[in-house]
Structure formats: structure tokens, C-alpha cells
Amino acid sequence: MWSLRSPWSRRSLAGQFLAFQLVVVAVVLVAVAAVSVNQSTKEFRDVRGQRMIAVAENLASTPIVRERFADPFAAQILAPDVDRAVALSGAGVADLADPSGLVRVSSDPSRIGQILDLKDSGAKEGRAWFGDLDVDGVHSLAGQVPINDVNGVVLAIVSVSERYPSVWQLLSGAGERLLLYLGLGAALGMLASWLLSRRIKRQTRGLEIAEIASLADHREALLHSIREGVVAVNNDGVITVLNDSAQALLDVTPTAVGRRVAEVGLDPAVTEFLLSGEDGRAAQSDVVIVTGTRVLALNRRSATSQGQRIGSVTTMRDSTELASMQGQLSSHKSVTDTLRAQTHEFANQLHTISGLVQLGEFDSVHDFVGALTRRRAEISDAVTQHISDPAVAALLIAKTTLAAESGVALTIAPDSRLSALDPALATDVITLLGNLIDNAVDVSEGSREAHVTIHLDDLAGMTISVTDSGPGVPEHLREAIFARGVTSKPEVPGGRGIGLALVRLVSAQLGGMVDVADAPSGGACFRVTLPPTRLVDHA
Incomplete structure (x- = not known):
């Protein structure tokens, strides 16, 4: 042709x-x-x-x-x-x-x-x-x-x-030297041009302009079509690549390309992660960072060219739905653990009743069953007299039994009050309360006078406070425990990984916030505050 x-x-x-x-x-x-x-x-x-x-x-x-x-x-x-x-x-x-x-x-x-x-x-x-x-x-x-x-x-x-x-x-008339200089200039110019053209050919690996343009077009198409977000940062901390998915996940515009990471307005935890590769740190995989509205799983690798480090490439995926499912799974696991604990406790109680019957101690059987009934009623009354929402009350009753099995006393503050909630809001409150209680029981287990105190208040908005008797949270980790975790491990230094991250995410979605401070009697106090517009009283 x-x-x-x-x-x-x-x-x-x-x-x-x-x-x-x-x-x-x-x-x-x-x-x-x-x-x-x-x-x-x-x-x-x-x-x-x-x-x-x-x-x-x-x-x-x-x-x-x-x-x-x-x-x-x-x-x-x-x-x-x-x-x-x-x-x-x-x-x-x-x-x-x-x-x-x-x-x-x-x-x-x-x-x-x-x-x-x-x-x-x-x-x-x-x-x-x-x-x-x-x-x-x-x-x-x-x-x-x-x-x-x-x-x-x-x-x-x-x-x-x-x-x-x-x-x-x-x-x-200008002299023979001028002609000589012009001739030498022409010769040197042609030689330098030939050498430079050879170097360009080597640098472009023999590719022609159309092939380079085609490769660039394919690169742009691939970067912007993949579902995972891709962010490239050079050695100076400047964003060089930002595909469409990354823009949506980080809530930034294409104008962020060419600007420093610290100037774009990203979440501080994301900024820290993107810049942590500047000093040549090892690659990190499946690091979970919770922003105001999303749970992101990030992976970072160093980028090199001809043996020289030119920056880092971070990929990210939206794990918000996965985190929610994990939270639900944790809730189901908590219920399963509670049922297992209750089954173990009931088995021991049935063995005791069976032994008393075999011994003919029928009066003792009557007294033993009565004591068990009163004990169950006391636990239920201690919860239901402060908590009117049945789902939240059931969670607290189950957690009380589970905490007792771990040697931790779980109590509800006497001035607690919670009215019936909208079913959707009740589900979110259960997620918040369940993760905070699990975290508090874990850190309190084995401590002196191990206890966890819960305070609920819905007079002006909703306040959920969970105080433990654990070692507390160092001040420099109080932000990190909510922002970061590792999906492949159940725990990270200073927190429970995705559990506390999920608490922050749900709180933000409800328009509230969560923080942590030192408890008056030692340990840590986690406090969630939700605005009143999210509450529906059915009492």
C-alpha cells in the first residue's frame, strides 16, 4: 500500500x-x-x-x-x-x-x-x-x-x-580566520547533531514519535480506566500521576497533579502515608486508613528507573463496604461468643442441678434455680431500666456475660439514659458500642480490678462513653488508632485496627465525632458524640 x-x-x-x-x-x-x-x-x-x-x-x-x-x-x-x-x-x-x-x-x-x-x-x-x-x-x-x-x-x-x-x-575581506571558524563551526555542529541524534535514539529505545504517542495514550487510558486509585509521588513530594479513581477516593480534582502532597488538602493520615516513602522506607501493603467518609486500603511501592529511585507509587481501593461487613461479622461473632459463653455457663448449671437431683436435694435445687433466676433478672433490670431500645439492651446484656467470662466487670453508669431508636440508627449504635466494648474488654483483661463502665445519654444528641481499666492510650497515638490499621493482622500498635477505624467512619457518617482521653481512674475513655438530628424517639 x-x-x-x-x-x-x-x-x-x-x-x-x-x-x-x-x-x-x-x-x-x-x-x-x-x-x-x-x-x-x-x-x-x-x-x-x-x-x-x-x-x-x-x-x-x-x-x-x-x-x-x-x-x-x-x-x-x-x-x-x-x-x-x-x-x-x-x-x-x-x-x-x-x-x-x-x-x-x-x-x-x-x-x-x-x-x-x-x-x-x-x-x-x-x-x-x-x-x-x-x-x-x-x-x-x-x-x-x-x-x-x-x-x-x-x-x-x-x-x-x-x-x-x-x-x-x-x-x-573579513579574513581567512572567519571562513575557517565558520567551517569548523559547521563541522562541529553537524558532528554534535549526529551524536545527539544517536543518544536520543538510545534514550527512546528506538521508538518513533507515533509509537511514543501511542504508548502515552495507552498509559493514560489504562491508568484512568482501572478501578483502583493510583497516586505517584516523586522524590520531592510532588504528585505526578493521579487517576480518576484516586481523585474520587481522595476527593481531589485533577489540578492536584504537579502540586506537593502537603498542599492538596488530603487527610493527614493519607498525606503522611504518601510522604513516608520519600526517605526510602520499605514498601507497605494493605495499610488501612480511615478518612472522614471512607475506609481506604493502601499499598505503596518504590518506583525506580535505570537503578535510580524516582519516587513511589501508591495504589488504593475503597474498603468502606468491606469494613462495614467486617463490623457486622464482628457483631455476629460477638453474639456467637456470647452464646458460647452462655452455653458453657448453662451446661455447668445443668450439671449442678442434675447432681442435686441425683442426691435428692430438691430444696437445694429450688434454691439454686431461684438464685439463677434472680441473677438473670438483676442483669436484665440493670440494663433495661436505663436502656429503652431493645436491640441496644440485648447487646449490653450479652456483652456483660461475655466480659464476665474474661474476668472483666461491665457496668452501666447510674445516670445513663437511652430512648428507643430508629432501627437504622440502632444498628449504627450497636456497631459503635460493640466495637468500643470489645476494645475496652480486651485492654482491661488481666488488669487490677478489671472493669469497663458504659455511659449513654440522649438528652442533647447522643453521647456514648466507654471507660476501661487498661493502660490507656499514649497522646501521640490517639489520632493514629482511629486512622490506621492493617487488614492482614487483627491488631496494630495502640489500637484494634479496623474496629476503632470503623467507629470513626460510622461516627462521621452520622455527622458526629469520636475522641479518646485519659479516664479519671486510669485507663482510657472513648467518647462518641452524635448530633440530635439523627435521633428518633419511639418511647
Whole structure:
């Protein structure tokens, strides 16, 4: 098939660059030559112009010229003197004209009777002058001097002219060195252009412009079509790549590309993670970071080119739904653990009742069952007299039994109060309360006088406080325990990983917030505050 591309477009990238560089070298050489010609022309005009005036003055001061210029036979009488002036000066033409410009004597007999161009000359006013004239159609440099009488009246005009040299003559007159320098410049320019074109060919791995453009288009299409977010950061902390998914996950615009990570307005935990690769830290996988509205799982790898580190590439995926499912799974697991604990407890109680029956101690059986009934009623009453929502109350009753199995006393603050909730809100409250209680029981287990205290209040919005008897949370980790975790491990330093992260996410989705402080009696106090607009009282 015939190619419709031009011969220029069919050239290789290196060939096009070489041709372009050669054109640049040629333009530079022409510019240098033009400057040299201009300077030589100016020098010729200044030097030779004064020379033409000197020759004209010398001819005008010759006695025989002054005496016989008006003679009818002046052309024959003065010809030797005029020719001698031309021969000695190297001028082209010497003319002797009357004040009107009529040539009376000339070194070129064909010019006799012609009119000398005096329109720009100062000689007709009695002054010496040199400038450009067209002599017989030839661009020439002329010097003109008047012949004056004793009163200063112009009697005749002597004009001596020389044609301007050609461009080649001007370049030659500039000296052999200039030609040598121009030749060396051209040779070095062509050699440098050839070497540079070879280097470009190596750097582009032999790819042509169309192939490079195609690769760039494919790269952009792939980056912006994949579902995972991709963020590339160079060694200076500047974002170089940000695909569509990353823009949506981080809630930023495409204008973030080319700006520093710290200037884009990202969540502080995300900013810290993206910049943590600047110091060459090892790659990190499946790091969970919770922003105000999302749970993100991030992976970071260093990016290298030809053995040199050029930055880092971070991929991220939205794990919000997964975190919610994990929270629900944790709730189900908590219920399962509670049922298992209750099953174990009921089995022990049934064994005890069975033994008493076999011994015939029926009164003891009656007393034992009564004690169990009262104990269950006390636990239920302790919860239901403060908590009117059945789902939340059931959770607290189950958690009380489960905490007791771990040796931790779980109590509800006497001034707690919670009305019936909208089912959707109750589900969120159960997620918040369940994760906070699990965290508190875990850190309190094995401590002295292990206990967990819960306080609920819905008088102005909703406040959920969970206080434990654990070691507390160091101040420098109080933000990190809510923001970061590792999906492949159940715990991270300073927290329970996704559990506390889920607490922050749900709180933010409900328009509230969560924080942690030191408890008055030691340990930590986690506090969730929700706005009143989220509450629906069915009591």
C-alpha cells in the first residue's frame, strides 16, 4: 500500500532531529555570515567613503583642474589627471561636473553628458560629502567635493565613486580566520547533531514519535480506566500521576497533579502515608486508613528507573463496604461468643442441678434455680431500666456475660439514659458500642480490678462513653488508632485496627465525632458524640 505520509514524517525520530539540528546550524552560520557582511559593509563605507572624499579633494586641488574645468576641451585636457586619480586610489569612476550636475569630464567617456545624481549630496552647498549612489545602474559609494571661487560660489563638483564589493568579497575581506571558524563551526555542529541524534535514539529505545504517542495514550487510558486509585509521588513530594479513581477516593480534582502532597488538602493520615516513602522506607501493603467518609486500603511501592529511585507509587481501593461487613461479622461473632459463653455457663448449671437431683436435694435445687433466676433478672433490670431500645439492651446484656467470662466487670453508669431508636440508627449504635466494648474488654483483661463502665445519654444528641481499666492510650497515638490499621493482622500498635477505624467512619457518617482521653481512674475513655438530628424517639 502507498503511504500517505510525507517524506519528513516517514523519517525516524533520530533522523528528524538530525535534520532539524542541521537546519539550526545552517541558520546560525547564515546569521553569523550576515552579521559579518553587515560589519564589513559598514567598515567599507566608513573607510572608503573618507578615501573617496580625499581622492576627490586631491583632484579638485590640482591646479590644471581648477584652471581648465570650464574649457570646452576639458574632457581631453583633464582626462590624464582624472585617470591618474582613479588608478592611484583604486576608485571605479571619477567625474567632473558643473553645478547643475552635467558631467563635463569623466574617467569613463560614455558618462560625459550625463547628469550626476546630486539630490542627497552636500557638495552643491559647498560641503564635502560621501554616500550611496547608483552609477550606471551599479550600487556604489561616492565622495563629492565642490570647487569654489574666492567668494565660496560652487563652480564645479568632483565626484569619485567605487562600487560596493560582493558578499563573497566582503566575507573574504573579513579574513581567512572567519571562513575557517565558520567551517569548523559547521563541522562541529553537524558532528554534535549526529551524536545527539544517536543518544536520543538510545534514550527512546528506538521508538518513533507515533509509537511514543501511542504508548502515552495507552498509559493514560489504562491508568484512568482501572478501578483502583493510583497516586505517584516523586522524590520531592510532588504528585505526578493521579487517576480518576484516586481523585474520587481522595476527593481531589485533577489540578492536584504537579502540586506537593502537603498542599492538596488530603487527610493527614493519607498525606503522611504518601510522604513516608520519600526517605526510602520499605514498601507497605494493605495499610488501612480511615478518612472522614471512607475506609481506604493502601499499598505503596518504590518506583525506580535505570537503578535510580524516582519516587513511589501508591495504589488504593475503597474498603468502606468491606469494613462495614467486617463490623457486622464482628457483631455476629460477638453474639456467637456470647452464646458460647452462655452455653458453657448453662451446661455447668445443668450439671449442678442434675447432681442435686441425683442426691435428692430438691430444696437445694429450688434454691439454686431461684438464685439463677434472680441473677438473670438483676442483669436484665440493670440494663433495661436505663436502656429503652431493645436491640441496644440485648447487646449490653450479652456483652456483660461475655466480659464476665474474661474476668472483666461491665457496668452501666447510674445516670445513663437511652430512648428507643430508629432501627437504622440502632444498628449504627450497636456497631459503635460493640466495637468500643470489645476494645475496652480486651485492654482491661488481666488488669487490677478489671472493669469497663458504659455511659449513654440522649438528652442533647447522643453521647456514648466507654471507660476501661487498661493502660490507656499514649497522646501521640490517639489520632493514629482511629486512622490506621492493617487488614492482614487483627491488631496494630495502640489500637484494634479496623474496629476503632470503623467507629470513626460510622461516627462521621452520622455527622458526629469520636475522641479518646485519659479516664479519671486510669485507663482510657472513648467518647462518641452524635448530633440530635439523627435521633428518633419511639418511647
